Amino acid sequence: PKVVTLPGDGIGPEVTAAAVEVLREVAPDLKFEEQAIGGAAYEQYGDPFPQVTRDALKGADAVLLGTVGGPQNSPWNSLPRHLRPESGLLALRKALGCYANLRPVRVQPGLEHLSPLKPELARGVDILIVRELLGGIYFDGDRQIEGDTAYNTMRYTTPEVERVAKVAFWAAEQRRGRVTSVDKANVLEVSELWRRDVQALRDREYRNVHLNHEYVDSVAMLIVANPSRYDVIVTENLFGDILSDLAAVIPGSLGLMPSASLGDGPGLFEPIHGSAPDIAGQGIANPAAAIMSAAMLLRHGLDRPVAANQVERAVALALRAHPTRDLGGKADTRTFTHAVLDAVA
Amino acid sequence: PKVVTLPGDGIGPEVTAAAVEVLREVAPDLKFEEQAIGGAAYEQYGDPFPQVTRDALKGADAVLLGTVGGPQNSPWNSLPRHLRPESGLLALRKALGCYANLRPVRVQPGLEHLSPLKPELARGVDILIVRELLGGIYFDGDRQIEGDTAYNTMRYTTPEVERVAKVAFWAAEQRRGRVTSVDKANVLEVSELWRRDVQALRDREYRNVHLNHEYVDSVAMLIVANPSRYDVIVTENLFGDILSDLAAVIPGSLGLMPSASLGDGPGLFEPIHGSAPDIAGQGIANPAAAIMSAAMLLRHGLDRPVAANQVERAVALALRAHPTRDLGGKADTRTFTHAVLDAVA
Ligand SMILES: CC(C)[C@H](C(=O)O)[C@@H](O)C(=O)O
Ligand SMILES: CC(C)[C@H](C(=O)O)[C@@H](O)C(=O)O
Numbered sequence: 001p002k003v004v005t006l007p008g009d010g011i012g013p014e015v016t017a018a019a020v021e022v023l024r025e026v027a028p029d030l031k032f033e034e035q036a037i038g039g040a041a042y043e044q045y046g047d048p049f050p051q052v053t054r055d056a057l058k059g060a061d062a063v064l065l066g067t068v069g070g071p072q073n074s075p076w077n078s079l080p081r082h083l084r085p086e087s088g089l090l091a092l093r094k095a096l097g098c099y100a101n102l103r104p105v106r107v108q109p110g111l112e113h114l115s116p117l118k119p120e121l122a123r124g125v126d127i128l129i130v131r132e133l134l135g136g137i138y139f140d141g142d143r144q145i146e147g148d149t150a151y152n153t154m155r156y157t158t159p160e161v162e163r164v165a166k167v168a169f170w171a172a173e174q175r176r177g178r179v180t181s182v183d184k185a186n187v188l189e190v191s192e193l194w195r196r197d198v199q200a201l202r203d204r205e206y207r208n209v210h211l212n213h214e215y216v217d218s219v220a221m222l223i224v225a226n227p228s229r230y231d232v233i234v235t236e237n238l239f240g241d242i243l244s245d246l247a248a249v250i251p252g253s254l255g256l257m258p259s260a261s262l263g264d265g266p267g268l269f270e271p272i273h274g275s276a277p278d279i280a281g282q283g284i285a286n287p288a289a290a291i292m293s294a295a296m297l298l299r300h301g302l303d304r305p306v307a308a309n310q311v312e313r314a315v316a317l318a319l320r321a322h323p324t325r326d327l328g329g330k331a332d333t334r335t336f337t338h339a340v341l342d343a344v345a
Numbered sequence: 346p347k348v349v350t351l352p353g354d355g356i357g358p359e360v361t362a363a364a365v366e367v368l369r370e371v372a373p374d375l376k377f378e379e380q381a382i383g384g385a386a387y388e389q390y391g392d393p394f395p396q397v398t399r400d401a402l403k404g405a406d407a408v409l410l411g412t413v414g415g416p417q418n419s420p421w422n423s424l425p426r427h428l429r430p431e432s433g434l435l436a437l438r439k440a441l442g443c444y445a446n447l448r449p450v451r452v453q454p455g456l457e458h459l460s461p462l463k464p465e466l467a468r469g470v471d472i473l474i475v476r477e478l479l480g481g482i483y484f485d486g487d488r489q490i491e492g493d494t495a496y497n498t499m500r501y502t503t504p505e506v507e508r509v510a511k512v513a514f515w516a517a518e519q520r521r522g523r524v525t526s527v528d529k530a531n532v533l534e535v536s537e538l539w540r541r542d543v544q545a546l547r548d549r550e551y552r553n554v555h556l557n558h559e560y561v562d563s564v565a566m567l568i569v570a571n572p573s574r575y576d577v578i579v580t581e582n583l584f585g586d587i588l589s590d591l592a593a594v595i596p597g598s599l600g601l602m603p604s605a606s607l608g609d610g611p612g613l614f615e616p617i618h619g620s621a622p623d624i625a626g627q628g629i630a631n632p633a634a635a636i637m638s639a640a641m642l643l644r645h646g647l648d649r650p651v652a653a654n655q656v657e658r659a660v661a662l663a664l665r666a667h668p669t670r671d672l673g674g675k676a677d678t679r680t681f682t683h684a685v686l687d688a689v690a
Contacts, residue, residue: 117462246591
């Protein structure tokens with residue numbers, strides 16, 4: 001099988017290299033092809049998602065992404081919107097047809113002290129956020145800025161709602177069997193459709209899953225005040241962007257958080273942290289999230305759950321024995337990666 | 346001066362009565378007129394914002410609101426959208442022209458232990474969130490649900506952005522002089538306008554205020570991971586709904602959180618907690634947020650800062666001496682209110 005790697009910007013290349021090392025160890029039959037994305041692709045090709053990258057995806061079985069974007073004051077941020085690094089990322093998601101973004105939020109036993117929450121609230125948290133990734137206000141073509149008015153449109157259709165809700169119900173069946181669908185149906189028509197369609201799908205095809213509906217403002221509160229109440233959360237693109245980043249702080253280090261984006265073609269796997277330009281190139285970035293994303297690639301992208309478990313266990317061990325600086329330890333990227341490789345072997 | 350009180354649903358009447366008692370004590374010249382809103386108004390008049398209430402607002406100098414809405418399974422929630430309790434609230438905001446919702450988030454010294462955050466993160470938090478309250482996706486008329494598609498439109502104009510940003514800059518000048526404007530300008534055109542106009546206003550009229558711009562997903566993280574970094578936050582309606590509720594969990598009890606909504610006419614003052622139908626009518630609700638809202642009414646609605654400070658100090662004392670049940674204490678509504686009245690006298 002072929003994995004396309006897109007290292008991207010900032011610490012992306014370092015953490016992606018670490019993840020590839022681990023993949024080579026547990027799945028020696030994989031072939032890798034590296035291509036450019038984001039700011040790096042703009043520098044090389046004048047396009048944050050160039051044709052050569054697009055072409056490489058055709059034969060891919062899975063895509064491993066690093067990170068995309070420059071520092072706040074980067075000249076990339078003043079380019080026309082379609083040339084900015086983030087546009088490359090959005091175009092990549094679209095090209096792959098990845099409509100379901102899976103964001104597991106798990107507090108590792110023994111690492112509760114890293115959480116900004118009180119340890120008794122952080123302990124045992126295990127949430128899966130399923131974010132709709134190709135619809136809503138992100139992609140709708142009905143958008144404009146002109147003179148002193150601007151607007152964007154948050155639109156959903158029943159098929160768009162159903163395909164991502166299916167992923168959430170399917171995931172809940174392998175977990176604790178509960179889905180919370182998040183919307184703002186007390187104010188928005190688009191949320192009324194969302195709620196109606198998610199409920200109808202549950203009543204038709206997933207009667208063994210327990211479904212409830214909550215408002216986005218209330219979830220933003222409760223995910224902090226009482227995170228253990230959630231199993232699977234499913235929501236639309238913009239709410240999912242906010243809530244999945246919010247939930248990601250609970251384990252205490254973004255350096256630990258992987259993600260998978262699934263659709264009809266090859267899946268896209270990436271750490272959720274940013275490109276951290278301030279520490280790029282120093283060999284000190286924490287590659288745990290990239291390696292955990294590689295584990296998700298093994299599980300969801302290549303259907304190799306045994307290898308995925310092996311990698312996840314190795315990361316958990318390495319985190320305890322060789323914590324990186326963001327976790328209050330001293331391990332650099334190389335030391336941590338070797339600890340994972342040792343534990344895997 | 347005349348204060349219109351709108352007790353509303355659930356515990357609204359109890360906590361509003363407590364706040365009125367305190368107002369009578371510190372401002373004996375106030376006249377009060379009570380009217381219906383929300384579910385209670387629907388029951389009485391078939392309309393969650395009836396004409397009689399609308400008329401009463403004409404002569405008002407300020408409006409004190411309780412809480413609006415029924416339990417999750419309330420028949421009110423299956424009414425046509427325009428008859429639901431929440432629609433009464435939205436129509437009230439619109440009728441009063443209250444475009445700036447002020448939500449102070451302060452952790453009281455000595456009450457850090459109530460926070461879901463670690464005490465060292467909660468200590469000293471003092472944020473003011475300024476939420477745009479009359480625009481964006483909440484009110485835009487370009488909205489529809491039909492068959493298997495639905496949409497809403499997030500639209501802003503320069504005058505709408507400027508009038509609320511002015512409130513934020515003005516507030517920052519009385520505080521620590523820093524404003525963070527929150528948007529999603531890397532994806533949304535409407536955010537590009539928001540960012541541009543807030544920056545231009547700062548550069549034109551508020552050069553002594555320090556302004557920065559952050560993305561909504563990042564703020565959702567940082568407000569939990571490092572809340573002390575914020576002074577004033579200004580943002581559009583939907584982001585403000587989510588972030589202000591999120592920030593409200595930091596002090597640990599919604600029972601402590603007041604709000605003020607300001608515009609061109611009389612201001613609207615209300616606790617941010619819900620109607621808590623499960624404990625309504627039992628005399629055990631914590632009236633602190635309603636009483637703190639009355640303090641905001643004195644300060645922002647009637648320009649009586651001395652009386653406002655007096656009430657706020659009294660509440661802080663009462664919270665220590667007679668905590669209510671939601672704070673782990675035993676005081677009921679009456680005991681707590683009397684403690685405030687004693688401290689005020
Ligand atoms: C960079 C940005 C466009 C992106 C998004 O909002 O989807 C990011 O925040 C994410 O969540 O992956
Ligand atoms: C009840 C609802 C319409 C309202 C809103 O979203 O504005 C509430 O959540 C609030 O924040 O006051």
